[in-house]
Amino acid sequence: MAASRDNDADVIVVGAGPGGSTTAYHLARHGVRVLVLEKSQFPREKVCGDGLTPRAVKQLIKLGLTADGSFEEQGWLRNKGLRVIGGGVRLELDWPDLASFPNYGLVRTRFDFDDLIAKQAVKAGADLRTGVTVTGPVLDDTGRAVGVTAEVEGGEPREYRAPLIISADGVSGRFPLALGLAKREDRPIGVAVRRYYHSPAKHDDDYLESWLELRSKEGGDRLLPGYGWIFGMGDGRVNVGLGVLNSSAAFGKTNYRRMLTEWLGATPPEWGMNDEANADGPILGAALPMGFNRVPHYTRGVLLVGDSGGMVNPFNGEGIAYAMESGELAAEVVAQALGRTGADRERALAAYPAELKARYGGYYRLGNIFVKMIGNPQIMRIATKHGMPHPTLMRFVLKLLANLTDPRGGDAMDRVINAMTKVVPAA
Structure with missing residues (x-):
């Protein structure tokens, strides 16, 4: 041709x-x-x-x-999967075994x-x-x-x-x-910032780590807006970042770079992410069009x-x-x-x-509705407090959030998620 x-x-x-x-x-x-x-x-x-x-x-x-x-x-x-931290709970969720997708991430x-x-x-x-x-x-x-x-x-x-x-x-x-x-x-958008840090303790982690609650030691034990992540790179470094959605009252009104260093200041010293000497490059940001x-x-x-x-x-x-x-x-x-x-x-x-x-x-x-809901701090606190202690519910949440189901067959969770996406009017 x-x-x-x-x-x-x-x-x-x-x-x-x-x-x-x-x-x-x-x-x-x-x-x-x-x-x-x-x-x-x-x-x-x-x-x-x-x-x-x-x-x-x-x-x-x-x-x-x-x-x-x-x-x-x-x-x-x-x-292997996603480690979720929030509500005082640390939960490791393996990627699901599906016919449609591999059971590992990279x-x-x-x-x-x-x-x-x-x-x-x-x-x-x-x-x-x-x-x-x-x-x-x-x-x-x-x-x-x-x-x-x-x-x-x-x-x-x-x-x-x-x-x-x-x-x-x-x-x-x-x-x-x-x-x-x-x-x-009328559609959601997020802002995310990230930075690389040298971290011998975390760089080869075999789970992606997601933080549903970010806390700062500055001014006491203070809850910060948004969500965070720590992903090991396998080369001595980690990719650490946070995101804030436009459904949050903090969107567009926050110094995201300062918020990142505030959160990392509360992490364990052995991780190396509260020491500027371990930083590899500047804090950079980008928008997430959703x-x-x-x-x-x-x-x-x-x-x-x-x-x-x-x-x-x-x-x-x-x-x-x-x-x-x-x-x-x-x-x-x-x-x-x-x-x-x-x-x-x-x-x-x-x-x-x-x-x-x-x-x-x-x-x-469904995702657009979800974004509006978690933009309310009270709803987010309730969901974290009552959802995190239940591994079966969280495995369902992982499949939903990562959009990982088998379209035909699959287990009961797959069938529920697939039915939900068909019932809801298309975006």
């Missing part, structure tokens, strides 16, 4: 994060000529918790990242994670250009995107042409904004993938898995659409937002 002489590619992908590179990989595997434009050079720093659930692991396996040996042999740290710094996926896309046949900042769409007389304008590092501004564009440019969403697609204010907070996911020749389309899970702040899943879906739809023309092509492309809604719409709507 070759691009016409008037085009630079069949498809242009804007952004080479996990969503963009996964899209490019699957497009290339379908025989599509795909051009990926990325503003940064790899490897690159990226603000993230670095923890991957079994949903994301499944996508990594689809990319062929286990072809040269196990993940552990390639420097990934494997984890950790790897985003510094080289994105580079690994981009290299897989190139290996599959994608054309990756780094140092190229896409500045906006090229529109035809009908307002349809037929290419992009870009600034090339060390060169002149230029245009790239293709009949279809994938917007995978992350939370900023500059490309969809240029098309007039603004964020929806629950489809930018729509439509297809319009005028442009498909939105991952954070660009607000696909972060409202329940747990996970974005990588959904970026990669939406990228794979976008590639399948686009590969089918490129073999058609006119109204027939548009019908094929309309399958993308329809399938996203079918897969995630009800679940994200």
